[in-house]
Amino acid sequence: MRLERGYFRIRDLLFGAETSLANGVLTVNRDELTRVLLKEDENTQVASLTLEIVKPGEDARIVHVLDTIQPGVKVEGEGEFMPGQLCDPAIVGTGKTHLFANLAVMECAELPWAGKSALLYARDAIVDMVGPAAAYSPFSETFNLVLRMTMKDGASDVEYDESVRHAGIRCARYLARLLKDRAPEETECFDFDTPVDPTLPRVAYVTQCQNQGTYSNTFLYGKDVGNIVPVSLSPTEVMDGCIVSGNYVWPCFKIPSFLQANLPVVMELSRKHGRSLDFVGVVFDRGHNNSHFEKQRIANLAASQVRKLGADGVVISWEGGGNAATDAMLTLQTCEKWGIKAVAFTFEFGGPDGTEGVLLVDDVPEAKFLVSGGSIEKPTLIPRVKRVAGGDALRLRKETGGEPEPADIERRLDNITPFYCGGNQSGIGRLAGVGY
Amino acid sequence: MQKEAERAGIPTALITAIPSVAKSVGVSRIVTGGGIPYPVGNPSLPRDREIEFRKRLVEKALEAISTEVKEPTVFNVSL
Numbered sequence: 342m343r344l345e346r347g348y349f350r351i352r353d354l355l356f357g358a359e360t361s362l363a364n365g366v367l368t369v370n371r372d373e374l375t376r377v378l379l380k381e382d383e384n385t386q387v388a389s390l391t392l393e394i395v396k397p398g399e400d401a402r403i404v405h406v407l408d409t410i411q412p413g414v415k416v417e418g419e420g421e422f423m424p425g426q427l428c429d430p431a432i433v434g435t436g437k438t439h440l441f442a443n444l445a446v447m448e449c450a451e452l453p454w455a456g457k458s459a460l461l462y463a464r465d466a467i468v469d470m471v472g473p474a475a476a477y478s479p480f481s482e483t484f485n486l487v488l489r490m491t492m493k494d495g496a497s498d499v500e501y502d503e504s505v506r507h508a509g510i511r512c513a514r515y516l517a518r519l520l521k522d523r524a525p526e527e528t529e530c531f532d533f534d535t536p537v538d539p540t541l542p543r544v545a546y547v548t549q550c551q552n553q554g555t556y557s558n559t560f561l562y563g564k565d566v567g568n569i570v571p572v573s574l575s576p577t578e579v580m581d582g583c584i585v586s587g588n589y590v591w592p593c594f595k596i597p598s599f600l601q602a603n604l605p606v607v608m609e610l611s612r613k614h615g616r617s618l619d620f621v622g623v624v625f626d627r628g629h630n631n632s633h634f635e636k637q638r639i640a641n642l643a644a645s646q647v648r649k650l651g652a653d654g655v656v657i658s659w660e661g662g663g664n665a666a667t668d669a670m671l672t673l674q675t676c677e678k679w680g681i682k683a684v685a686f687t688f689e690f691g692g693p694d695g696t697e698g699v700l701l702v703d704d705v706p707e708a709k710f711l712v713s714g715g716s717i718e719k720p721t722l723i724p725r726v727k728r729v730a731g732g733d734a735l736r737l738r739k740e741t742g743g744e745p746e747p748a749d750i751e752r753r754l755d756n757i758t759p760f761y762c763g764g765n766q767s768g769i770g771r772l773a774g775v776g777y
Numbered sequence: 778m779q780k781e782a783e784r785a786g787i788p789t790a791l792i793t794a795i796p797s798v799a800k801s802v803g804v805s806r807i808v809t810g811g812g813i814p815y816p817v818g819n820p821s822l823p824r825d826r827e828i829e830f831r832k833r834l835v836e837k838a839l840e841a842i843s844t845e846v847k848e849p850t851v852f853n854v855s856l
Contacts, residue, residue, distance in 0.1 A: 629813075632794055632810075633796055671797065703795070703797055
């Protein structure tokens, strides 16, 4: 497959009379867009929707962050950007795609979290635009169009989940159509059709998503991947948004749709393809399989896809916490057993200074090389901010069922789990390492 | 908990859905359970078979604590 990506970087984001893009300034007609998101979605369970703009460097905090989407549009080639989401599940990854490089559509809402324990206890996801926590999230550097939503009463979790996602996707499509007939400032071409030097090392990437039911889902070509068998995808398909996130648990580990379409390992290996290596493909599967048997089965099938791609080496990463580490480690183990060199990304525990107790949830003797995504047990002081977007309150204490607390005040958080993408294992972040 | 009990001379067995984690932290006797949401059962089985499965898990755990082990050892039961 061959894909050309055209990028558009904006200088400013404003509300105004007409939705337009001129000289790098994106103006959004708030009323029109609100109508598109609410009135034109006949199935929506969104009761109210307010559009808010949050800019890089602003003294602001965004709360209740669910998914974050990059607006993109197919200009040439089959299908639509984010195929299968309110459109046909046509196979993407060829032709041309235009994207806003630094604009993010952010879905923000309080979900009706059901429990006080386990997976679905009330929790919050924070993006700080300033202060020490800003570096935890790549979205402190983007212009963010926030969809601040409240939900109607009496709908099911599946309906809330769908409504939130559809609002984000409709919004992204509404903005991305502005890019359809324009010449991008910057383009990148990813050519997987032309044969490469056969002596180059052959490298595959396994990306394992989170999937544990509604609010903890990932979608491939428009359908949740609960029963997925590991599948190999072209890197360009992934760049065209065939993986969409519906995962709102563990904000620090979450890989939002924006990142799913720009997975750092996919981008880096694609840029090196034909030069220093041969990127043979992406294997996509899910973690959090329930039993040891199911974990080993999926790990074996994922490794089998890697072997079929003819890889000499493989990079593995996973979304989610402990449970999913086992699925990934078993995948690594099977690859190594078959002579395929494997390396994985992982978060760490280790207490405030990184040395306490057990550092990893799981590991196998074959895991000789691991890349740290950082410790999730660092305490962080977040400052008082002038403005809060996305909602009014923070819900951080699961013991009280997520009792709302002021969101704008200075506060010390014991660990980084509420910071959106803060313990992410996909390879983003500004962490530096020290060898000792 | 298990390590402390063993240090006091009481043999232990852990029924767990993820034996690999138990192995890597050095648990002595590991019995592979049903699944993460249901380590000592399996609700996808018909009722009678599930009761039988639970019984086998407990019996296997008892067998495990009667067995001398030198390193982390996994005991399995059939579904």
